[in-house]
Amino acid sequence: RQSAYAADITYGTNNEFGFDYLRDNLVYDRAEMVQRPHHFAIVDEVDSILIDEARTPLIISGPTEDRSDLYKILDGVVKELIKDKTTYDLDEKQKQALLTEEGSEKIEQILEEGGHFAEDTTGLYDAANISLVHHINQALRANTLYTRDKDYIIKAGEIVLIDEFTGRMMTGRRLSEGLHQAIEAKEDVKIQPENQTLASVTIQNYFRLYEKLSGMTGTAATEAQEFHDIYKMDVLEVPTNRPIQRIDYDDEVYRTFAEKNQAIAHQIADCHVNGQPILVGTVSIEKSEQLSELLNTYAYEVEKRTLKPEHRAIGDAMRSDDEKTRFAARKQFNALKP
CATH class of the missing domain: 3.90.1440.10 (SecA, preprotein cross-linking domain)
Structure with missing residues (x-):
């Protein structure tokens, strides 16, 4: 680890750096320390590390x-x-x-x-x-x-x-x-x-040790004020290399979790027919299992079977390179839903 930290650039995770810092504070001889002074850090997904997980403590403990x-x-x-x-x-x-x-x-x-x-x-x-x-x-x-x-x-x-x-x-x-x-x-x-705490530091306090701190993420603009107040960092938006093709639709709000999950199942079916991979995130394992059970029901199977031979043209249109064609096909597909 000493040779890794002696390099001009050292790659690693925030947890590795944080725990190495804590271990350095527990050694009895400076020669055993691995980190050098904290000069410049570039953090990937900077809002996740410095805002979302900022108060997460890193702890080294021993038995009691x-x-x-x-x-x-x-x-x-x-x-x-x-x-x-x-x-x-x-x-x-x-x-x-x-x-x-x-x-x-x-x-x-x-x-x-x-x-x-x-x-x-x-x-x-x-x-x-x-x-x-x-x-x-x-x-x-x-x-x-x-x-x-x-x-x-x-x-x-x-x-x-x-x-x-x-x-x-x-x-x-x-x-x-x-x-x-x-x-x-x-x-x-x-x-x-049981363990007793021997050394502890939060992610926020560790990265504030660096003389210069920077990072990149796709979602920093909404946290700009916090970055400035806590870390004295300015947020700069970098324009995309090409015009954005993504269409941002309005948020949808549902009265109950059941209605929301049904809508998510419809969306998954829509993406499935379109040949589009989809990643679904939930707040707990329990909710993941509920959604998984819903996707195994007959109601969801109906969605997948909607494209009968006479409707295959809709599926082809939904995979078109033309945005207007895809949009019109999606409206047709939605009209087929029970």
Whole structure:
């Protein structure tokens, strides 16, 4: 890695650079450091990295003592407690959950009766029981704010996090401060030892170390103000080499998810008949599965069978190089839909 960073230009992912920076801050000898001073960075998909994932923390952690039994006990207590929604408050935007006064009294009573307080203490908020408060809050977050098949999946008996921006599995990544263990207790899988944070930096703070920062993306214009306010970067639009052929239609709004999914299925069928590949993105695995099931229904098959022999001319016209011909053919195709 030292030879890679010693080169004039070094390619890599934002996570690799960030974690190398953190490891450099943990070494005991400067000779073990791999990065040089941060001079100039060019970031691909710059809005995704510097805006969408800006506050994502990169964390290097180490193991602590095993508290599996405590997580299981507190998970059972919290699952019983949250049946009464007056015992806790949620802040879904910040992904925080807090006990109300009523919830604190109830859980304090349950823990005292179960003998879970430290010796010579009588209250949940005594100094010796502070770790209990922390783990109760994490169990509460795990049971109320983190949803299976949306925020994480269970694979081979382990909790695997899902990247909220890409929808991909983040194998090997774990939530810190006992939250991952709380989710493991919630799903009744093997609880891995808790980790403690040794070093941490956000994507935003890492890239602000560079003297000069630049990047490219196709969608920066809408974030121009944020780029200027946070990074003191100006956004410059580069014109296309050729005139844009894309037709931007108005947004379509539907009353229900079912109507929206039906419309998406129609659009997929339209593209399929046109010989056009299509990538469909959803916010969760659950919604991907719902749409997948819809695409396997008879209603969707009808769409694919619409082009009977007498209608094949429409399909040929929809693949025409002439925009007006394609538009007219698409109107004809839509008229065939049930």
